[in-house]
Amino acid sequence: MILSATEPNQIDILIVDDTPVNLRLLADMLEERHYNVRKALNGNMALLATDKKLPHLILLDVNMPDMDGYQVCQQLKKSEKTRHVPVIFISALDQARDKIKAFQVGGVDYVTKPFAVEEVLARINHQLELQRLTNDLRDRNQELEEALMKLKFTQAQLIQKEKMSSLAELVSGVAHQINNPISFIYSNLEPANEYIDSLLNVINFYQKHDPDSLQNAENPLQELDFEFLESDLRDLMQSMxxxxxxxxxIVLTLQKFSHLDESDIKWLGINQEIESTLTLIQYDLESRNIQPIKWVKNYGNIPNIMGCPRDLNQVFLNLFNNAIEAIEDAQETIEPTVWIETKLADEHHVHIAIENNGVEISEEMRSQIFDPFFTTKLGRNSQGLGLAISHQIVVEQHGGRLTCESLPGDHTAFIIELPIKGKIEDSSRDNDREV
Known part of the structure; x- marks a missing residue:
C-alpha cells in the first residue's frame, strides 16, 4: 500500500524517539505546520503503529533500548506493506559510518542533532515531494501496464475472433464441398447394392440350372473363387x-459447429451444442491416437437459451481441450474421465459443469486462470487466451458466470451458468442473488 497526499493536514508523520523531550519538540514543530503527528517511544511501538496505520513518512532516532533505529528500519523494509515509506534518521551520532549504515538499512536521509528546524522541514518536504512524484510515476506506469494489457487482450480477441470466423468459413466451405459428392455416393449405394444382388442372383441361378457350363474353359467363373467374391463384395458394400x-x-457435425449461415444470436439447445462440439473433439482424438477418454454425460431436461452458438461452441471447445490436456499431463494411473452435466440452476438460468480427473489446478492458479495471457500449460504452444476469451464470452457477452472449482478426488470442474433469456433480461438476477 502506498500513500499519497498534497496538503499538510492530509500527511501523517510518525516520530520515533525514546526521549519524550525530543518527541514533544519535533511534534510541536510539525503540528504548527498542520501535519498529522503520531509518536512512539520505542521500536516495537513504532512497528505496531505503522502496521495499524501507514504513515507518509517516519522520523526515526538511532539510539533506543531493545531495538535501535537501524533494526526498526530493517524490519520496515522487509515488509511489502511498509517498505515504500521513507525513513529519515535523526540522531546525535555524527560519524560517517553511522550515516552510511543508515543508508544501507534503507534510510532516505540523515539529520544530526542538534538540528535546525528549517533544515528538518526542508528535508521532510523534499522527501514528501519525492514520494509524491514516485507515487505518481508508479500510478502512471500501472495505468500504462493495464492499458497495454487491455490493448493486447483486445487485439488477441480480435485475432481469435477472426481465426474462429475463418475456421467457421473454412469448415462450412469444406462441409459444403464434401456434402454434395458424398450425398451422391450415399444415395447411390443402396441401388448399387440392389443391382449387385440382382447380378449375384443371376449368377447363382445360372450355376444351379446349368452346372455343366462351368466346366467350359472359357467361362470366367472358372478363374474366380465365386463364393469368396460374393461374400467379400457384400462386406465391401457394407463397409462403403x-x-x-x-x-x-462428420459433415453434419461440422455444419452444426460452424453455424455460419445462422444469425449471431438465436435460441439454441445447450445439450445439442455440447454434443456437436464433443463429436468434433472425438474425431480429433481418434486422429491423434490419444489415450481413450471416458465421457460421462448427464444431460438434464433444460430449455433452449438465447445466445450465440458459434461463440458458446468456442467456450465448450476450449474447456474440453483444457480437460484433455489436464488428463494428458496427469502422472497417475487413472481411468481418464470427463464428466458433463447440464441442469437448471434456477428458473432463469442453466447450469453446465465440465469436470475432469486430470492434473489438479492449485488455488493460486485458479485465482489467475481467467487472466489474459496466464497459462498453466508450460512447454505447450499456449498464449493463455483460451480461458480468458471463454470468460469474456460467458460473462460479458452472455451475462453469465464461469468459475473454476476444485472437487474431492483431485478433480477440477469448470462451472458455467447462463441466463435463459439472454443478458438483456438478466437484471432481475442481481436483485435476487448475490454476485
Missing amino acids: YHGADRIRS
Whole structure:
C-alpha cells in the first residue's frame, strides 16, 4: 500500500524517539505546520503503529533500548506493506559510518542533532515531494501496464475472433464441398447394392440350372473363387455404406459447429451444442491416437437459451481441450474421465459443469486462470487466451458466470451458468442473488 497526499493536514508523520523531550519538540514543530503527528517511544511501538496505520513518512532516532533505529528500519523494509515509506534518521551520532549504515538499512536521509528546524522541514518536504512524484510515476506506469494489457487482450480477441470466423468459413466451405459428392455416393449405394444382388442372383441361378457350363474353359467363373467374391463384395458394400454414413455424420457435425449461415444470436439447445462440439473433439482424438477418454454425460431436461452458438461452441471447445490436456499431463494411473452435466440452476438460468480427473489446478492458479495471457500449460504452444476469451464470452457477452472449482478426488470442474433469456433480461438476477 502506498500513500499519497498534497496538503499538510492530509500527511501523517510518525516520530520515533525514546526521549519524550525530543518527541514533544519535533511534534510541536510539525503540528504548527498542520501535519498529522503520531509518536512512539520505542521500536516495537513504532512497528505496531505503522502496521495499524501507514504513515507518509517516519522520523526515526538511532539510539533506543531493545531495538535501535537501524533494526526498526530493517524490519520496515522487509515488509511489502511498509517498505515504500521513507525513513529519515535523526540522531546525535555524527560519524560517517553511522550515516552510511543508515543508508544501507534503507534510510532516505540523515539529520544530526542538534538540528535546525528549517533544515528538518526542508528535508521532510523534499522527501514528501519525492514520494509524491514516485507515487505518481508508479500510478502512471500501472495505468500504462493495464492499458497495454487491455490493448493486447483486445487485439488477441480480435485475432481469435477472426481465426474462429475463418475456421467457421473454412469448415462450412469444406462441409459444403464434401456434402454434395458424398450425398451422391450415399444415395447411390443402396441401388448399387440392389443391382449387385440382382447380378449375384443371376449368377447363382445360372450355376444351379446349368452346372455343366462351368466346366467350359472359357467361362470366367472358372478363374474366380465365386463364393469368396460374393461374400467379400457384400462386406465391401457394407463397409462403403458405413464409411459414407460416417462422412455424412462428420459433415453434419461440422455444419452444426460452424453455424455460419445462422444469425449471431438465436435460441439454441445447450445439450445439442455440447454434443456437436464433443463429436468434433472425438474425431480429433481418434486422429491423434490419444489415450481413450471416458465421457460421462448427464444431460438434464433444460430449455433452449438465447445466445450465440458459434461463440458458446468456442467456450465448450476450449474447456474440453483444457480437460484433455489436464488428463494428458496427469502422472497417475487413472481411468481418464470427463464428466458433463447440464441442469437448471434456477428458473432463469442453466447450469453446465465440465469436470475432469486430470492434473489438479492449485488455488493460486485458479485465482489467475481467467487472466489474459496466464497459462498453466508450460512447454505447450499456449498464449493463455483460451480461458480468458471463454470468460469474456460467458460473462460479458452472455451475462453469465464461469468459475473454476476444485472437487474431492483431485478433480477440477469448470462451472458455467447462463441466463435463459439472454443478458438483456438478466437484471432481475442481481436483485435476487448475490454476485
